[in-house]
Amino acid sequence: MERRRFGSSAEVPIIGQGTWNLEIADRASAIATLRRGLDLGMTHIDTAEMYGDGAVERIVGEAIADRRDQVFLVSKVVPENASRRGTIEACERSLARLRTDRLDCYLLHWRGSYPLADTIAAFEELQRDGKILSWGVSNFDARDLEEARRLAGKRGPVCNQVLYHLKERAIEHEVLRWCERHGSAVVAYSPFGHDRFPGPETRGGRVLVEVAAAHHATARQVALRFLVRHPSLFAIPKASHPDRAAENAAAGDLRLTDEETARIEAAFPLGRKTRELPTL
Ligand SMILES: NC(=O)c1ccc[n+]([C@@H]2O[C@H](COP(=O)([O-])OP(=O)(O)OC[C@H]3O[C@@H](n4cnc5c(N)ncnc54)[C@H](OP(=O)(O)O)[C@@H]3O)[C@@H](O)[C@H]2O)c1
Numbered sequence: 001m002e003r004r005r006f007g008s009s010a011e012v013p014i015i016g017q018g019t020w021n022l023e024i025a026d027r028a029s030a031i032a033t034l035r036r037g038l039d040l041g042m043t044h045i046d047t048a049e050m051y052g053d054g055a056v057e058r059i060v061g062e063a064i065a066d067r068r069d070q071v072f073l074v075s076k077v078v079p080e081n082a083s084r085r086g087t088i089e090a091c092e093r094s095l096a097r098l099r100t101d102r103l104d105c106y107l108l109h110w111r112g113s114y115p116l117a118d119t120i121a122a123f124e125e126l127q128r129d130g131k132i133l134s135w136g137v138s139n140f141d142a143r144d145l146e147e148a149r150r151l152a153g154k155r156g157p158v159c160n161q162v163l164y165h166l167k168e169r170a171i172e173h174e175v176l177r178w179c180e181r182h183g184s185a186v187v188a189y190s191p192f193g194h195d196r197f198p199g200p201e202t203r204g205g206r207v208l209v210e211v212a213a214a215h216h217a218t219a220r221q222v223a224l225r226f227l228v229r230h231p232s233l234f235a236i237p238k239a240s241h242p243d244r245a246a247e248n249a250a251a252g253d254l255r256l257t258d259e260e261t262a263r264i265e266a267a268f269p270l271g272r273k274t275r276e277l278p279t280l
Pocket of ligand 1: 109
């Protein structure tokens with residue numbers, strides 16, 4: 001599994017593991033999936049207090065209990081809790097559910113009504129206390145990122161977690177460039193389009209199948225590898241079955257040629273710039 005520098009933070013695998021809706025899956029299978037993913041190098045685990053109202057953090061806590069040190073653990077505060085005091089309390093609740101004393105990265109899930117300066121001040125306090133090792137943001141457009149940088153200077157954010165998949169490449173207009181310029185990682189959430197992965201009957205889907213065949217790989221592996229083709233990019237697919245985790249992890253070892261990348265770019269065009277950054 002290839003690893004890269006995650007903003008100014010640690011080296012992190014290019015393919016990690018999402019956990020949204022994991023509480024709906026069979027619990028044993030969910031835990032086995034996360035552990036299989038860890039075995040195969042997908043040590044970046046993304047969760048959030050919002051997922052299953054804390055139930056997913058408990059599942060993750062159980063899955064990583066005897067191997068915390070192997071994991072790059074990320075959780076998120078919901079905007080409703082992101083006041084100066086509320087952020088600290090939300091983080092402490094997450095740490096308890098995750099059965100750990102620290103997060104590797106803590107994110108603001110999306111922008112809300114509390115001043116960003118208050119949330120960042122709370123992140124910095126958590127960092128001073130060793131409860132988080134770094135902080136980042138999610139669903140931020142370039143203007144939001146600029147504001148975060150104005151408030152925090154060079155200290156943050158280490159990443160921006162955003163919607164990015166083959167049929168939704170809007171971050172390439174501005175956000176990706178901003179993050180590259182300022183050394184922030186870009187984490188592609190819903191890299192399979194959540195439940196809209198292009199089927200083999202579609203034009204784009206056929207291109208994926210053809211490229212995959214040349215590598216004895218699968219269309220999903222090709223898609224994941226395409227999404228992490230720039231040095232600031234990471235992806236966090238979510239799976240509920242260990243064999244799917246294994247399939248996704250193998251994308252970390254795939255290499256696409258420039259010609260294959262160009263074919264995929266053409267099959268899933270960037271589209272026009274809109275004012276709003278899309279969210280799922
Ligand atoms: N920051 C944010 O606002 C935000 C928003 C959305 C998501 N996220 C994060 O990003 C993660 C990923 O996004 P997502 O969960 O929306 O969707 P996704 O990863 O794009 O797709 C997940 C779907 O793909 C299926 N799948 C996974 N691997 C597969 C494989 N190898 N073969 C066939 N099907 C496969 C899963 O099925 P099974 O589960 O049944 O295996 C699930 O239905 C989330 O879990 C969450 O951690 C963050």
